[in-house]
Amino acid sequence: MKVSEIGEFGLIERLAAKVAQPVGGDVIVGIGDDAAVWRSGDRVVVATTDTLVEGVHFLPNLAPWRDVGWKALAVNVSDIAAMGGRPTFALVTLAVPASSRVSDLEELYEGLGQCAEAYGVSVVGGDIVSAPQLSITVALLGDAVMDRGDPLLLRRDGAREGDAIAVTGKLGGSAGGLRALKAGTLVEDPRVRAHLHPQPSLEAAAAAVEAGLRCAIDVSDGLLQDVGHICKMSGVSAVVRADELPVDPDLRDAYPDDALHLAAAGGEDYELVLVGERDRIDRVAETVVSPLTVIGEIVARTEPLVSLVDERGEAMSMPDAGWDHLRE
Amino acid sequence: MKVSEIGEFGLIERLAAKVAQPVGGDVIVGIGDDAAVWRSGDRVVVATTDTLVEGVHFLPNLAPWRDVGWKALAVNVSDIAAMGGRPTFALVTLAVPASSRVSDLEELYEGLGQCAEAYGVSVVGGDIVSAPQLSITVALLGDAVMDRGDPLLLRRDGAREGDAIAVTGKLGGSAGGLRALKAGTLVEDPRVRAHLHPQPSLEAAAAAVEAGLRCAIDVSDGLLQDVGHICKMSGVSAVVRADELPVDPDLRDAYPDDALHLAAAGGEDYELVLVGERDRIDRVAETVVSPLTVIGEIVARTEPLVSLVDERGEAMSMPDAGWDHLRE
Numbered sequence: 225m226k227v228s229e230i231g232e233f234g235l236i237e238r239l240a241a242k243v244a245q246p247v248g249g250d251v252i253v254g255i256g257d258d259a260a261v262w263r264s265g266d267r268v269v270v271a272t273t274d275t276l277v278e279g280v281h282f283l284p285n286l287a288p289w290r291d292v293g294w295k296a297l298a299v300n301v302s303d304i305a306a307m308g309g310r311p312t313f314a315l316v317t318l319a320v321p322a323s324s325r326v327s328d329l330e331e332l333y334e335g336l337g338q339c340a341e342a343y344g345v346s347v348v349g350g351d352i353v354s355a356p357q358l359s360i361t362v363a364l365l366g367d368a369v370m371d372r373g374d375p376l377l378l379r380r381d382g383a384r385e386g387d388a389i390a391v392t393g394k395l396g397g398s399a400g401g402l403r404a405l406k407a408g409t410l411v412e413d414p415r416v417r418a419h420l421h422p423q424p425s426l427e428a429a430a431a432a433v434e435a436g437l438r439c440a441i442d443v444s445d446g447l448l449q450d451v452g453h454i455c456k457m458s459g460v461s462a463v464v465r466a467d468e469l470p471v472d473p474d475l476r477d478a479y480p481d482d483a484l485h486l487a488a489a490g491g492e493d494y495e496l497v498l499v500g501e502r503d504r505i506d507r508v509a510e511t512v513v514s515p516l517t518v519i520g521e522i523v524a525r526t527e528p529l530v531s532l533v534d535e536r537g538e539a540m541s542m543p544d545a546g547w548d549h550l551r552e
Numbered sequence: 553m554k555v556s557e558i559g560e561f562g563l564i565e566r567l568a569a570k571v572a573q574p575v576g577g578d579v580i581v582g583i584g585d586d587a588a589v590w591r592s593g594d595r596v597v598v599a600t601t602d603t604l605v606e607g608v609h610f611l612p613n614l615a616p617w618r619d620v621g622w623k624a625l626a627v628n629v630s631d632i633a634a635m636g637g638r639p640t641f642a643l644v645t646l647a648v649p650a651s652s653r654v655s656d657l658e659e660l661y662e663g664l665g666q667c668a669e670a671y672g673v674s675v676v677g678g679d680i681v682s683a684p685q686l687s688i689t690v691a692l693l694g695d696a697v698m699d700r701g702d703p704l705l706l707r708r709d710g711a712r713e714g715d716a717i718a719v720t721g722k723l724g725g726s727a728g729g730l731r732a733l734k735a736g737t738l739v740e741d742p743r744v745r746a747h748l749h750p751q752p753s754l755e756a757a758a759a760a761v762e763a764g765l766r767c768a769i770d771v772s773d774g775l776l777q778d779v780g781h782i783c784k785m786s787g788v789s790a791v792v793r794a795d796e797l798p799v800d801p802d803l804r805d806a807y808p809d810d811a812l813h814l815a816a817a818g819g820e821d822y823e824l825v826l827v828g829e830r831d832r833i834d835r836v837a838e839t840v841v842s843p844l845t846v847i848g849e850i851v852a853r854t855e856p857l858v859s860l861v862d863e864r865g866e867a868m869s870m871p872d873a874g875w876d877h878l879r880e
Contacts (some may be wrong), residue, residue, distance in 0.1 A: 226652065227648055227657070232680055235648075243644070243665040243675040254676045255675070255678070265592070273677065280683060313588065317689055320563075326558060327553070347571040347573065349600065355608060357683060359687075550650050550682045
């Protein structure tokens with residue numbers, strides 16, 4: 225059997241079974257959430273890792289190196305935010321062909337350094353290895369707000385029937401930006417920036433923790449798929465209202481026929497999905513600068529796990545609900 | 553300028569300059585040692601990451617997948633040991649072509665799981681990405697013994713003039729094993745096991761910390777090059793006596809003409825070099841099961857940083873003193 229037959233999620237399940245430790249002891253959150261969390265003395269460590277591969281996650285001749293470096297760290301910041309954590313230290317692994325241009329790699333690290341500065345992260349180590357293809361892997365560590373010895377976290381398994389579902393910022397900008405980039409739009413165009421230069425909302429994550437919310441995920445695979453991860457881990461289902469989605473207005477102008485699909489399934493927006501009591505979500509909305517939009521509700525477990533509904537409440541069909549680079 | 557013109561160490565220097573934070577604040581050890589160390593509440597976090605790339609760090613049709621998985625974690629355990637730390641939790645990133653066989657990857661993770669169990673590590677997260685070439689990246693975290701609020705560490709900058717240099721186990725077995733493997737020796741052969749299945753000495757690291765030693769490095773690039781890293785960071789030089797090196801006896805039998813060279817520069821033995829007062833080193837030798845051999849002394853800074861001398865104290869020439877996959 226080939227990896228392409230079972231895809232990323234099928235492979236994760238099989239491989240995790242070979243190594244994963246059950247939660248318990250010092251482990252608070254293990255495999256299956258945005259980040260792992262374990263106890264260390266009087267604090268916790270929040271840890272995540274993400275990789276960008278040239279030609280798979282970024283286009284070698286289209287994405288400026290500075291943006292690749294920014295994004296390599298930003299996607300990890302987004303995972304820590306989605307856990308309710310605060311990023312602190314990073315290890316950066318660069319795999320490079322010996323024929324790479326040193327100046328390109330310096331630009332890549334400059335972009336990564338800018339992201340580190342923007343989010344208060346210190347790069348304290350890493351590895352550089354020879355490889356036929358360029359890739360960059362960041363392991364990002366963080367901590368969490370502690371409350372009487374326990375961390376306050378935003379977990380995928382924290383959704384309950386009756387909870388509201390909200391999302392920060394705008395959706396679809398990244399997928400639209402990628403399409404524009406491929407069609408020849410300049411990298412300086414604001415639409416393309418959303419794809420190349422995501423800005424995870426640590427502010428909303430902190431406000432959510434402060435408001436007593438306990439469930440979140442970031443929009444990386446695609447909104448519906450990501451909400452599905454929450455449903456799977458929480459044993460619930462979700463209804464998402466298509467007409468409430470904060471679709472990027474530039475996207476509606478550029479691709480009116482596909483805007484909804486790109487917003488619901490495009491992925492890589494690195495916005496934050498927050499789930500919890502409506503009054504707590506309203507409190508977050510009052511606190512944060514970025515817009516926060518209620519887009520649906522958590523309901524009792526049904527099939528499908530996530531329903532996208534129109535203004536009359538009728539289920540809409542959404543083929544191709546997210547990314548799986550490994551599945552054919 | 554291409555990466556091949558400046559090599560791994562030249563590239564690290566240039567890229568670290570773009571992102572590295574000065575040591576200070578919570579950072580106790582930053583870029584340039586076997587692992588980074590930072591303060592977190594009443595404890596410290598010790599963190600390292602290492603990558604194995606197919607075709608670069610292991611031979612796709614010669615190394616059993618189980619051994620690749622073991623080694624991917626073991627080389628990181630070696631880094632934590634060389635810092636005097638205790639490994640705890642790991643994040644594992646697998647980059648795979650969609651055409652990979654699932655059963656091969658399951659074997660790889662089984663081997664990794666065996667190493668995790670052997671060294672008390674829990675795999676708590678990671679990432680799986682699509683890539684044209686298979687590689688595996690482990691980020692390994694750990695803690696350290698604390699003494700009145702400060703960690704007891706084995707640092708590269710802890711060598712002082714007059715210190716003894718000792719090394720655990722045997723040298724050259726890995727390089728000899730690689731040569732035997734390429735020549736068709738079976739993977740079950742004990743000589744080949746040293747290359748495929750390194751066993752870092754956490755026991756010696758713990759005993760070294762306990763005995764009050766404060767300086768170590770693991771043998772990854774090659775003994776002389778690794779001792780050179782200590783000299784560079786400590787502002788000293790080293791004299792290593794060729795006739796004292798614990799050359800693997802199998803290596804002497806198999807490759808009598810090259811045994812010394814493979815032991816001094818072969819690399820990947822993942823033994824521990826300990827540096828410090830002779831009586832403390834003797835105390836470690838009495839405690840640990842694996843042999844510990846004194847191989848030289850730290851002297852005042854001279855050129856070259858590391859001298860290999862024969863039984864009469866005459867300097868021997870050692871061309872090609874270690875690995876640099878990126879340099880041509």
